[in-house]
Amino acid sequence: xxxxxxxxxxxxxxxxxxxxxxxxxxxxxxxxxxxxxxxxxxxxxxxxxxxxxxxxxxxxxxxxxxxxxxxxxxxxxxxxxxxxxxxxxxxxxxxxxxxxxxxxxxxxxxxxxxxxxxxxxxxxxxxxxxxxxxxxxxxxxxxxxxxxxxxxxxxxxxxxxxxxxxxxxxxxxxxxxxxxxxxxxxxxxxxxxxxxxxxxxxxxxxxxxxxxxxxxxxxxxxxxxxxxxxxxxxxxxxxxxxxxxxxxxxxxxxxxxxxxxxxxxxxxxxx
Amino acid sequence: xxxxxxxxxxxxxxxxxxxxxxxxxxxxxxxxxxxxxxxxxxxxxxxxxxxxxxxxxxxxxxxxxxxxxxxxxxxxxxxxxxxxxxxxxxxxxxxxxxxxxxxxxxxxxxxxxxxxxxxxxxxxxxxxxxxxxxxxxxxxxxxxxxxxxxxxxxxxxxxxxxxxxxxxxxxxxxxxxxxxxxxxxxxxxxxxxxxxxxxxxxxxxxxxxxxxxxxxxxxxxxxxxxxxxxxxxxxxxxxxxxxxxxxxxxxxxxxxxxxxxxxxxxxxxxx
Numbered sequence: 001x002x003x004x005x006x007x008x009x010x011x012x013x014x015x016x017x018x019x020x021x022x023x024x025x026x027x028x029x030x031x032x033x034x035x036x037x038x039x040x041x042x043x044x045x046x047x048x049x050x051x052x053x054x055x056x057x058x059x060x061x062x063x064x065x066x067x068x069x070x071x072x073x074x075x076x077x078x079x080x081x082x083x084x085x086x087x088x089x090x091x092x093x094x095x096x097x098x099x100x101x102x103x104x105x106x107x108x109x110x111x112x113x114x115x116x117x118x119x120x121x122x123x124x125x126x127x128x129x130x131x132x133x134x135x136x137x138x139x140x141x142x143x144x145x146x147x148x149x150x151x152x153x154x155x156x157x158x159x160x161x162x163x164x165x166x167x168x169x170x171x172x173x174x175x176x177x178x179x180x181x182x183x184x185x186x187x188x189x190x191x192x193x194x195x196x197x198x199x200x201x202x203x204x205x206x207x208x209x210x211x212x213x214x215x216x217x218x219x220x221x222x223x224x225x226x227x228x229x230x231x232x233x234x235x236x237x238x239x240x241x242x243x244x245x246x247x248x249x250x251x252x253x254x255x256x257x258x259x260x261x262x263x264x265x266x267x268x269x270x271x
Numbered sequence: 272x273x274x275x276x277x278x279x280x281x282x283x284x285x286x287x288x289x290x291x292x293x294x295x296x297x298x299x300x301x302x303x304x305x306x307x308x309x310x311x312x313x314x315x316x317x318x319x320x321x322x323x324x325x326x327x328x329x330x331x332x333x334x335x336x337x338x339x340x341x342x343x344x345x346x347x348x349x350x351x352x353x354x355x356x357x358x359x360x361x362x363x364x365x366x367x368x369x370x371x372x373x374x375x376x377x378x379x380x381x382x383x384x385x386x387x388x389x390x391x392x393x394x395x396x397x398x399x400x401x402x403x404x405x406x407x408x409x410x411x412x413x414x415x416x417x418x419x420x421x422x423x424x425x426x427x428x429x430x431x432x433x434x435x436x437x438x439x440x441x442x443x444x445x446x447x448x449x450x451x452x453x454x455x456x457x458x459x460x461x462x463x464x465x466x467x468x469x470x471x472x473x474x475x476x477x478x479x480x481x482x483x484x485x486x487x488x489x490x491x492x493x494x495x496x497x498x499x500x501x502x503x504x505x506x507x508x509x510x511x512x513x514x515x516x517x518x519x520x521x522x523x524x525x526x527x528x529x530x531x532x533x534x535x536x537x538x539x540x541x542x
Contacts, residue, residue, distance in 0.1 A: 024374075062374035062375045063371075066378040067382065069343035069347065071378075072340035075339075093391070095391065097417060097480075103295075103334050104337075120391050122392065123416050123418060124419070126418050126420040127418060145398075147368040147369060147397050147398060148397050149396045149398050150394065151395065152395030153393055154394070156430075156438065157430040159428040159429060159432075164427075171423060209368075214368070
């Protein structure tokens with residue numbers, strides 16, 4: 001099943017939550033540290049508890065790379081636990097000159113076998129092209145991010161009146177015409193900008209990080225997409241789901257959190 | 272020894288070449304494939320042959336990540352072969368929201384113990400801050416890159432008349448005031464823009480990839496820095512040094528290539 005089909009099926013079931021596996025050894029329940037591979041153990045439990053309810057999983061590479069080769073091994077083991085019909089996003093913000101990006105694309109799509117990746121557009125088209133060449137994958141390219149630093153570059157105004165992130169979104173739409181496999185990353189903390197730019201992001205899946213602990217509201221985001229009669233989006237939720245409970249009930253609690261979010265979404269779309 | 276001291280000492284000896292270890296299993300001499308760890312073996316031989324002549328080594332993460340955890344292990348083993356007084360750059364183009372960038376910085380500077388990294392500025396200050404907080408390290412932030420895609424975003428004109436990459440360079444100078452540990456990545460293929468912007472890049476080390484196979488000229492770059500009476504730069508050379516010979520003499524050939532480049536530089540500065 002290609003990446004677009006996986007996400008579309010979940011979206012049609014009104015599932016919009018992407019569970020972010022930003023697994024931090026300092027934040028997982030401390031009893032897990034007795035396990036041989038605590039990060040893998042934690043991920044496995046979270047996946048078992050949430051797989052029926054989630055639309056996707058997102059692996060944040062930083063939290064694994066901090067352990068070097070062992071961390072990469074934990075990514076590999078974690079991916080084995082995720083059912084085939086659920087989209088898996090490599091949150092790796094890749095982007096480099098052509099021959100280097102080719103290697104990154106091979107790493108993400110052939111070695112690890114992810115369905116999807118996050119990419120940084122700063123270096124332009126040929127830095128993304130090797131990823132776009134994988135037709136059955138989905139490439140989420142940074143538009144407007146959820147962090148305060150989005151003001152520094154992304155929101156600066158161009159000569160033609162657009163903001164930099166708006167030009168980037170326009171370029172993503174253009175690049176999407178090649179293989180229809182580009183998505184847009186748009187920070188959930190920017191709800192005003194989302195309202196203003198959602199029509200600009202036509203025909204592209206939107207990945208929205210920054211809801212929950214970063215300040216964005218899941219409900220607000222869903223309402224905006226509903227208002228525009230769209231279902232093609234994922235709201236990434238990490239800390240507020242995976243660290244919602246510090247006891248042996250952490251997985252049960254994660255399940256309850258995602259069920260609540262799905263109910264909110266159904267309430268909005270079905271009323 | 273901190274990163275700035277390492278690079279300054281080599282620059283004072285008129286060494287400006289950074290050897291890029293973009294080690295590709297398909298491009299290394301084929302007899303090496305008999306070795307247990309061909310990538311490590313190749314790197315070790317290249318390092319032994321070039322360490323007296325190089326100003327720095329740059330590890331291009333893509334070429335290692337393509338092998339997952341094994342690739343990260345090859346990075347670790349390669350780093351052990353590099354003498355302590357030579358700057359080692361992690362070419363990883365990192366940059367993410369604050370708590371994620373903290374993990375990336377830990378990975379690069381504490382787990383792998385690099386001296387330096389390449390960073391992508393698109394997400395703004397807080398995405399780079401965790402790296403800048405390491406005072407003794409050197410953070411090379413993308414300004415203008417060497418690839419054709421530099422036209423897509425980096426060279427677009429802002430409302431205030433600057434190009435995007437010029438605004439980014441101005442911001443890097445600002446960020447450099449915090450801990451004096453920011454450098455600028457400027458593609459060696461852009462010699463016209465280098466001439467026009469070298470004065471803008473004051474007080475920052477400049478890393479110039481793109482010389483050699485990508486089309487930039489080492490000699491031209493050195494002449495520009497010489498004309499502005501500057502020595503604070505590194506020209507990355509990868510394919511034209513490490514793949515200059517396909518036989519058992521590949522390391523000897525790499526040594527000869529870098530010696531030639533050093534002679535060119537000395538000729539320019541001493542005449």
